Amino acid sequence: MEIPKILNATGFSNATKIVTEYLTPSFLRTERPLLQIIWDLRLGYEPYLASPLFPVFLSVIFYFALCLPFMLFDIFCKKQVWYRKYKIQIDKEVTKEHIYDTLNLTFWNHVLFVMPGAVAQWIWTPVTPLPDEAPSMFEFCWHQLAALVVFDLQYYVWHMSHHKIRFLYKHIHAVHHRYSSPFVWVTQYLHPWELVTVGFLTTTNTWFFNSHPLTVWSYMLVSIIVSVEAHIGFDFPFLLHNLDPTGNIGGSPKHDMHHQKPLTNYQPFFNHWDKMFGSYCPPMSGGGIKSQALLDYEKRAKQCKKNI
Numbered sequence: 001m002e003i004p005k006i007l008n009a010t011g012f013s014n015a016t017k018i019v020t021e022y023l024t025p026s027f028l029r030t031e032r033p034l035l036q037i038i039w040d041l042r043l044g045y046e047p048y049l050a051s052p053l054f055p056v057f058l059s060v061i062f063y064f065a066l067c068l069p070f071m072l073f074d075i076f077c078k079k080q081v082w083y084r085k086y087k088i089q090i091d092k093e094v095t096k097e098h099i100y101d102t103l104n105l106t107f108w109n110h111v112l113f114v115m116p117g118a119v120a121q122w123i124w125t126p127v128t129p130l131p132d133e134a135p136s137m138f139e140f141c142w143h144q145l146a147a148l149v150v151f152d153l154q155y156y157v158w159h160m161s162h163h164k165i166r167f168l169y170k171h172i173h174a175v176h177h178r179y180s181s182p183f184v185w186v187t188q189y190l191h192p193w194e195l196v197t198v199g200f201l202t203t204t205n206t207w208f209f210n211s212h213p214l215t216v217w218s219y220m221l222v223s224i225i226v227s228v229e230a231h232i233g234f235d236f237p238f239l240l241h242n243l244d245p246t247g248n249i250g251g252s253p254k255h256d257m258h259h260q261k262p263l264t265n266y267q268p269f270f271n272h273w274d275k276m277f278g279s280y281c282p283p284m285s286g287g288g289i290k291s292q293a294l295l296d297y298e299k300r301a302k303q304c305k306k307n308i
């Protein structure tokens with residue numbers, strides 16, 4: 001007896017193909033992987049994208065574009081209900097003088113250190129041709145995650161030593177702590193040495209994995225997003241740390257607490273090392289709300305001071 005065509009293997013496969021084709025949006029109807037489609041957008045722009053100047057311009061432009069909306073929130077939205085609900089340190093006002101001061105230092109750091117560094121790189125680094133193939137999705141994701149985990153540990157050590165060693169704190173890291181209530185431009189309100197060393201660590205991390213340029217550029221943007229988010233001073237419900245059920249992602253409330261209590265929460269992205277070595281402090285939520293964990297922490301800290 002002949003099997004009806006729709007029930008045999010070829011017929012079933014054809015039917016699946018037709019259904020999949022029908023349900024897939026037209027812009028995704030392709031045989032090529034998604035990253036290859038993105039990578040192919042470079043065609044025609046290779047001389048610019050292969051230049052050592054490109055990653056610097058990309059990160060500088062992205063940084064300023066990402067910070068701009070949060071600056072506007074702090075200037076124009078102070079009286080809005082949502083502003084008061086999600087601002088962490090609601091009692092500390094962000095003034096125009098604060099914005100001018102932080103932007104001024106950021107500008108001069110870029111003119112005197114970032115741009116000359118980029119030009120030196122442009123002169124001395126040979127132009128490396130871009131590969132034809134995009135990375136696989138697996139490689140793209142794990143290289144970025146690994147680079148973030150490595151940077152998180154490097155910065156934890158750098159950060160803790162710049163708090164514990166008095167000379168390093170007084171002459172370098174104290175600049176960043178001028179503001180105990182972070183707002184977006186505090187992200188790069190840094191002593192030049194901090195800007196250069198931390199920038200060097202971020203840039204070189206993907207070298208360990210010999211990452212594809214697309215992965216490197218994406219990692220740079222992700223690092224900027226995470227460091228800006230740490231300083232926005234808001235605890236919006238859609239931020240990654242609020243979607244993480246494990247509670248291991250740092251985010252704005254934990255770094256905000258670091259600016260309030262500088263000997264706590266040294267890690268930039270996660271908090272496992274802080275928890276392991278006793279420097280973790282529970283964060284304050286939007287609207288200045290203290291959790292029970294934070295109240296208990298403060299009670300214990302007071303008790304310890306009394307006993308000393």
Ligand SMILES: [Zn+2]
Nearest residue numbers: 176231255259
């Ligand atoms: Zn900070």
Ligand SMILES: [Zn+2]
Nearest residue numbers: 159163173262
């Ligand atoms: Zn610090």
